[in-house]
Amino acid sequence: MERRVRGRLAVGPEGVLRAPVVAACLVILSACNASPSQDLVAKGRQIFFNETFQGNGRTCGTCHPAENNLTLDPAFIATLAPNDPLFVAEFNPDLRKNFENPRLMRQFGLILENLDGFVDLDKKFVMRGVPHMLGLRTSVDSPQGPRTGWSGDGAPGDGSLRSFATGAVIQHFTKTLNRIPGQDFRLPTEEELDAIEAFSLSLGRQQDLALPLPLKGIVPKRGQEIFLDNSLGKCNRCHANAGATANFGAGSIGNANFNTGVENLPDQPADLSGELNPADDGFRTPGDGTFNTPPLVEAAETGPFFHNNAIETIEGAVAFYDGEAFNSSPAGKLLAAADPDGVGIELDGTQIVAIAAFLRVINALENIRQSVELLESSRSKGIAHRAEAKELITRSLNETQDSIRVLEGGGLHPEAVAHLREAQTFAKKAARSLFFRDRLTKQAIEEQNKARVQLVESS
């Protein structure tokens, strides 16, 4: 239908006259097609990446950049310009002290948070990584109420995801440490909070996986078995279906907090730096030592890991649960109490790598799903929405690059990687092409599907 209209635009004596009218109709029709929720998500996206709330220049996207899986790591930080608002503490004299620690930010991707109050700023703060925001729809709810941020208590007001942005603006967007609304920043309006929440919930997975998956690779397949084995890996207890909800046999208890002993890890990178890095007591003030369970499907592409970015690789993150810090923690002891042999988690090197391989593959599968979805969406955009189509293809390219990175990082599925590279080639051409975009996009989708078939049995 749309193509026929486009044909009329190109040919015929009346085309010249009709072109603007038809183009206008296309825009109007397109606007009518967008549902209220889509409009809200689009508004939220606009606010998230562009609105500074009259503060220090940061936006939500400063710490949650779209091109880096909505999180920060030192490699990405190193690509930013010196005047990027992330580094505002380096060039705004009012924020030079007690706002960020530039060295820990640049070296380890750590952000300063005053979770235990805004007095004694020299000593009272914690340094935390930036959690990604993918799959939030599956990872915030708990019977005790919403859990946001690394310790599950990241939002002021009613503690909901919707209220999170208000706290973020006060903590991270302020021009001075006085933090006076209307002077150092403005608070988000009710409408803006609605839009940011809608956008946040639209990111990534909208539902949990249903494990086990019919995986093809021998090592990832074994990794999945260990992951699901409640007497060996025991991962599925707190990360049911590799998500962020816990299930101890009597049904899901939603997203939960645990003290897993991460704070007791020896030789934490930030500590080794010699910079002041106070202990983080987690949930509440004073804290109870617990932290929130993140989803694992997106883990392989969103390191460094844990609330303090203590571990760089997914293999290292899995290995943490085999270590002393975890097994002597309250959570480790509870697992041991539930074990017939009194063992917490005990894994060998090959098993650790197998679980990581499994996590890498499910991450790649999720990226492929998103890539295909984005490419399909781009195909539905007519010539009047070429820029939108190009943006969708660009986002798909980012996802594909992540697929390649997580698979190659584990030496997994080289055939799938080859198809993903082909998909990239077609998608790049599609983004540039004026006349063959649809055909090239279709070819990119085919290559994505071929890659998927390498990873998992087709249903």
Added chain:
Amino acid sequence: MRKLLAGIAVMGLWLACLAQAHAQQMTEMYIPIGQSPGVSGKSSLMGAIESVNPQKHTLAVSGPSGIQEILLTDRTRIWLDRTQARLPNLTGTLANLHKGLKVEVKFRDADQKRVAEWIKVQVAESGAPARKP
């Protein structure tokens, strides 16, 4: 098997005992009275202080539905709202609560509305408690 079930029961109990997830209260201190997202106009009480009883740790607030007595615990946070004076907000104490001052109260239990989780009180420019003229 018994040990497994016992362990699961312990874990279940432990999780069930976790109190309701509270919001990160620390940025809350900078949110002016009446603007707390999801709380103001919904579950909080806004009004003027009628009386303070430091011995009993109670506060009487005159709100839209009459005078309500509120209990303060050692976990109740008190913040001095100086936003109107364009000054930074401060942490306060029971001594900052005086008759006539405008307050907003968030309750620990939104249904019973008895124990205060936090109290914001509007104070004068100096940061000293403003008394009703």
